[in-house]
Amino acid sequence: MAGDLLITNIGELSTPTGTSARRGAEMSELRVVEDAAVLIKDGIIVYAGPGADVPWEEADGVPPMSADGRAVVPGFVDSHTHFVFAGYRDDEFMWRAEGLPYMEIHNRGGGIRRSMEATRAASLEQLVEIGERRLWTMLSMGVTTVEGKSGYGLDLQHELKQLEAMSVLSERTPAAIVPTYLGAHAVPPEFEGRTADYLDYMIEEVLPSVRAQGTARFCDVFCEKGVFDIEESRRYLEAAAEMGLGLKLHADEIEAMGGAGLAARLGAVSADHLLKTSKEDMAAMARAGVVATCLPLTSFALRENHADARLMIDSGCAVALASDLNPGSCYSQSIPLIFALGLLYMRLNLAEVLTALTLNGAAALGLAESLGSIESGKEGDLVILEARSARFLAYNTGMNVVSTVVKGGEIAYRA
Numbered sequence: 001m002a003g004d005l006l007i008t009n010i011g012e013l014s015t016p017t018g019t020s021a022r023r024g025a026e027m028s029e030l031r032v033v034e035d036a037a038v039l040i041k042d043g044i045i046v047y048a049g050p051g052a053d054v055p056w057e058e059a060d061g062v063p064p065m066s067a068d069g070r071a072v073v074p075g076f077v078d079s080h081t082h083f084v085f086a087g088y089r090d091d092e093f094m095w096r097a098e099g100l101p102y103m104e105i106h107n108r109g110g111g112i113r114r115s116m117e118a119t120r121a122a123s124l125e126q127l128v129e130i131g132e133r134r135l136w137t138m139l140s141m142g143v144t145t146v147e148g149k150s151g152y153g154l155d156l157q158h159e160l161k162q163l164e165a166m167s168v169l170s171e172r173t174p175a176a177i178v179p180t181y182l183g184a185h186a187v188p189p190e191f192e193g194r195t196a197d198y199l200d201y202m203i204e205e206v207l208p209s210v211r212a213q214g215t216a217r218f219c220d221v222f223c224e225k226g227v228f229d230i231e232e233s234r235r236y237l238e239a240a241a242e243m244g245l246g247l248k249l250h251a252d253e254i255e256a257m258g259g260a261g262l263a264a265r266l267g268a269v270s271a272d273h274l275l276k277t278s279k280e281d282m283a284a285m286a287r288a289g290v291v292a293t294c295l296p297l298t299s300f301a302l303r304e305n306h307a308d309a310r311l312m313i314d315s316g317c318a319v320a321l322a323s324d325l326n327p328g329s330c331y332s333q334s335i336p337l338i339f340a341l342g343l344l345y346m347r348l349n350l351a352e353v354l355t356a357l358t359l360n361g362a363a364a365l366g367l368a369e370s371l372g373s374i375e376s377g378k379e380g381d382l383v384i385l386e387a388r389s390a391r392f393l394a395y396n397t398g399m400n401v402v403s404t405v406v407k408g409g410e411i412a413y414r415a
């Protein structure tokens with residue numbers, strides 16, 4: 001989308017600043033402007049600042065819109081989701097509510113493999129329809145950029161189908177979609193007990209086709225005890241890097257595997273989950289500039305302690321927060337709940353949560369130069385709230401306070 005728009009009478013404009021991830025104490029440095037205005041031309045922000053200083057010659061002929069004193073924040077970047085899947089696992093949710101551990105269900109052949117069966121059985125058009133509904137739900141909560149993973153096909157044909165669905169959806173909805181190949185999500189039944197053969201298959205057959213298709217920008221692995229170990233993850237990710245994909249890892253979610261340390265050694269763009277990550281690996285992520293992506297909706301839904309994002313920031317990391325929307329561990333894409341959990345249970349401040357969901361989310365997708373903040377040169381993605389301050393994102397606990405969503409200077413959604 002590439003429109004022209006002049007938004008005036010913004011009661012409070014709150015945004016992180018910069019073209020790279022904010023780390024450590026920088027995450028608390030928000031730019032807050034009262035009585036602000038934003039001018040977007042051809043989809044790009046050309047002015048963001050006091051309403052009194054709008055460059056009126058440049059604004060000539062641009063359609064104006066008053067924010068009526070309401071608050072504005074950048075469009076949210078949900079940098080970790082599995083939003084293209086078919087079928088549901090509501091029964092597993094009930095078993096977990098009764099106390100059955102997530103990995104126990106996985107090891108009994110439930111979990112990811114069940115979603116694989118449903119996703120393989122779905123047509124491309126069905127996946128597109130399902131994905132489109134979920135993207136509109138996200139847009140309604142202010143999400144303008146969404147990362148989406150494959151990983152429920154687990155063979156060449158169906159992994160490419162999931163990636164293809166995302167490519168169709170990026171044309172069909174206003175949201176920007178960043179696809180990730182996650183073939184190493186689980187070992188599919190046809191390779192049962194033959195993890196090394198499945199890795200060879202992905203490296204020799206699937207990854208080259210993923211590259212040829214040209215949709216995926218990243219490659220991800222579920223590095224976890226009983227799924228893919230450190231050595232297997234390394235071999236697969238190095239092959240993906242050679243094919244030009246950026247690297248991401250599901251790391252240290254259930255067991256402390258050293259996945260975050262591997263992310264640092266491989267120069268991955270992000271390591272995600274991080275519930276059990278050691279202090280040493282947090283320091284390694286900070287040194288290597290790996291974005292530490294925490295997924296509070298998943299820890300909440302699994303009734304686990306949240307990742308120690310407070311310690312990660314205090315160790316100098318750039319922290320991002322994302323939904324992890326998926327049919328198993330976390331069937332939620334609630335941005336309002338992320339704000340509530342981030343502030344109340346992860347002990348982050350509002351500026352940190354806002355930065356984690358915008359600029360640092362963009363950095364976790366390699367897009368911080370063009371997305372994630374409201375400043376000149378960035379894409380015109382922003383959210384007008386139904387409130388006078390960004391504080392309402394957390395204060396109005398669990399409620400959606402989004403009024404209008406602008407993507408590339410065009411109105412993408414109105415409540």
Ligand code: NIG
Pocket residue numbers: 111112115222250253298324326327328329330
């Ligand atoms: O990020 N942990 C691995 N993958 C997903 C869950 C996938 C599923 O259960 O379907 C996650 O939590």
Ligand code: FE
Pocket residue numbers: 080081082250324326
């Ligand atoms: Fe995930």
